[in-house]
Amino acid sequence: MERPHHLPAPIFFQRPRPTAERPLVVMMSACLGGIHCGVDGSTYGDHSALRSWLLRPEVRLVRFCPEDHVFGTPRMTPDIHGGTGFDVLDGRARVRFEDGSDRTDELVRGAMAMRDLALREGVELAILMDVSGACGSSVTYAGSRFTETPRYQQGPGVAAAALIRAGIPVISQRDDRSLRMLRDLLDGTRTLADERDHWEKEWYQEYFAQRP
Numbered sequence: 001m002e003r004p005h006h007l008p009a010p011i012f013f014q015r016p017r018p019t020a021e022r023p024l025v026v027m028m029s030a031c032l033g034g035i036h037c038g039v040d041g042s043t044y045g046d047h048s049a050l051r052s053w054l055l056r057p058e059v060r061l062v063r064f065c066p067e068d069h070v071f072g073t074p075r076m077t078p079d080i081h082g083g084t085g086f087d088v089l090d091g092r093a094r095v096r097f098e099d100g101s102d103r104t105d106e107l108v109r110g111a112m113a114m115r116d117l118a119l120r121e122g123v124e125l126a127i128l129m130d131v132s133g134a135c136g137s138s139v140t141y142a143g144s145r146f147t148e149t150p151r152y153q154q155g156p157g158v159a160a161a162a163l164i165r166a167g168i169p170v171i172s173q174r175d176d177r178s179l180r181m182l183r184d185l186l187d188g189t190r191t192l193a194d195e196r197d198h199w200e201k202e203w204y205q206e207y208f209a210q211r212p
């Protein structure tokens with residue numbers, strides 16, 4: 001199975017070690033950044049372990065929630081119907097809440113706001129929450145997640161797609177190899193062991209091997 005192109009290339013991590021004077025600018029899904037912006041007002045779990053090594057002078061975090069930006073919190077859950085986030089941006093797929101209402105235009109607006117903020121701030125890398133119809137990068141739901149047999153698909157959500165098209169590499173909270181390489185870059189170490197990115201793990205390989 002092919003390595004997703006949205007992940008940072010190995011050369012990304014060969015740059016000079018960031019400093020407080022020249023920090024790495026990282027966009028982060030606001031929920032991963034500890035902001036209670038999930039559809040239910042949560043942060044979708046405790047992500048403090050991830051933040052513990054990112055909160056340092058050598059990193060400038062830019063936190064943003066594209067869904068909260070346009071829908072507010074709490075809200076219903078937008079999922080992509082008929083394609084990936086790229087297809088939504090190109091007008092070939094739609095975004096719907098679980099009540100069936102079409103929310104495509106709003107989520108595209110939120111995605112563009114996230115992309116524009118990233119470009120204004122000089123973001124070099126994004127760390128986003130996977131599976132979200134907005135922030136997902138490796139995996140999103142194919143259609144509504146509120147069915148008896150929800151299905152997953154490869155490909156980004158709408159906001160992640162906008163960032164990828166702007167040339168910004170994306171890591172999800174499940175991409176352990178890339179996260180380790182980022183931490184090594186920040187620490188000035190080389191500790192990579194057997195971490196794997198999400199696409200290399202059993203679930204992804206087995207699930208998508210059965211679904212072309």
Ligand code: SF4
Pocket residue numbers: 029030031032037038039064065066067068129132134135
């Ligand atoms: S849209 Fe992104 S930042 Fe907002 S709650 Fe969902 S995953 Fe988190």
